[in-house]
Amino acid sequence: MNNDLNTAEYFIKGILAGDISILSRAITLVESTKEEHQDLAGKVIDGVINHTGKSFRLGITGVPGVGKSTFIESFGIELVNNCHRLAVLAIDPSSQKSKGSILGDKTRMEKLSAHPRAYIRPSPSSGTLGGVTRNTFETILLCEAAGFDFIIVETVGVGQSEIAVSQMTDFFLLLMLAGAGDELQGIKRGIMEMADALLITKADGNNLQKAKNAKTEYAHALHLFPPSDSGWIPKTDICSSINNEGIKETLSIIEEYKRLATTNGYFKKKREQQLSNWLHQSISDMLMEKFYNHPSIKTELDKIEKGIGDKKINPYRIAADLISMWKN
């Protein structure tokens, strides 16, 4: 249509001016798989890159039912009341039905989504994990350029996306339910180790004592892990989002972390490491994509994988053969 509305220049200006509808359209470009959209998105990001990096990035995860939306609603209101400009990004590569659930999220985050200093944006659920995390990372950059100084990246605590999220955020918050028996039910191995803080939700009514017990239990378990490179010892706390209890305290924990990590230089170091990781990860992803999408590689690999189990194979020999086939 009007070509002026589709130039990189137009997007860059709009984003830097904090125009939310232009920001939203730019994120749609980032998420598009069409090559011309990707090209344009790349130019837009190049154009705003020097205005990125200034937000605090918070990763939040927890199993379905833990009350992520309700927590983010309460916590987000606390943030905007503290004059933060908040963007909430949801990432859920595993679910085809998240389109529905994110609409649901928006409805549940009623006050937050209506607030002028808040912006709620789901990542699309289609595509590979690599694609979704790339979209999310670039969306963070766009939101920062548009002036958001606090970014929440939300994911579901049941898959691999947590690792990706912990690698693009400054602080990783794990929400948990107090439960009987196995306290870690439903949480994948390893996620607990990545957490900078562990928050027991729904600590109200009959559930309060259970939540307090779980807090003690988790604090003990976290204590068994060695401290991370930041020198930060993960904190455990309880909260009730509906009663707005433990919300300010959670923000205090995060602020305490930020002070520590800024003072000892870990904050900057971690960001640099993350960038370097993403660079190498992107190289790896793109190379793999080109390799695995080659038609004759697809056919060959399919045959080989079906044979595993009946036939003994030396994986190194097969890899070498496939790669030389691809190169020629």
Added chain:
Amino acid sequence: MNNDLNTAEYFIKGILAGDISILSRAITLVESTKEEHQDLAGKVIDGVINHTGKSFRLGITGVPGVGKSTFIESFGIELVNNCHRLAVLAIDPSSQKSKGSILGDKTRMEKLSAHPRAYIRPSPSSGTLGGVTRNTFETILLCEAAGFDFIIVETVGVGQSEIAVSQMTDFFLLLMLAGAGDELQGIKRGIMEMADALLITKADGNNLQKAKNAKTEYAHALHLFPPSDSGWIPKTDICSSINNEGIKETLSIIEEYKRLATTNGYFKKKREQQLSNWLHQSISDMLMEKFYNHPSIKTELDKIEKGIGDKKINPYRIAADLISMWKN
């Protein structure tokens, strides 16, 4: 020299006949970085591949000083007394001085190294982790072809090699010391989660009560993790290698696991998954090697990495640029 001694045929026949000196020479070929040796090694492995896979593969790790050699000496004697043919492979990519320490190992494993049904072989410490693990995986195959039905892969519990070892073995045994205070000191995050059994060593003399306490502590911590796909709940026990206590019990634990995993089909499934993982890992490793070893890629990347921190970058854009540079 004599060309007959250097044909694939010669090696294949010798290995399948269980000739230890020919096996040793074949492992040296596998470890060599020379291209003609690699070619020959590949042919040898192709020739014996149908005779591999029949051993039980046990991974053992633990920090320096935990008593790995002493344990393997006692445990290995138990195995050979049970008519197993045992190969012990050591992997230590981090240490330049392991050549010395492995000679030390052999001296400490005095009875075992002299036993006709045992074979002790270090992996060289030079090279990348990828290279060392590849060597170890191919060495396992060669040892199996030579008739060893129990393979121990030993590594030091301080680095990334544990993940590799757990991916090439059927059972992962973590040796730990009972210590005061932080029980997990020195053990990297995540290693404990991979363990199928956790054995507290040096449970003798003044240390016995401490070891018993640690066992309780660890059993509690392991209980917090969800069960693995095998349906196996990790076991905790104590042992004294010098008093030969807890050694038979360790073997019983492993045999119990083997029965469970064989019966429920997990053993076969895990082996197939491992092969498939190694195949994709090898493809990835080899592609990366070709990419990163390209001279102009090296120069460019070096410049970019030095700039991170001062300059904002979009990792995806840079990755795309570098790859198209490499392809043209």
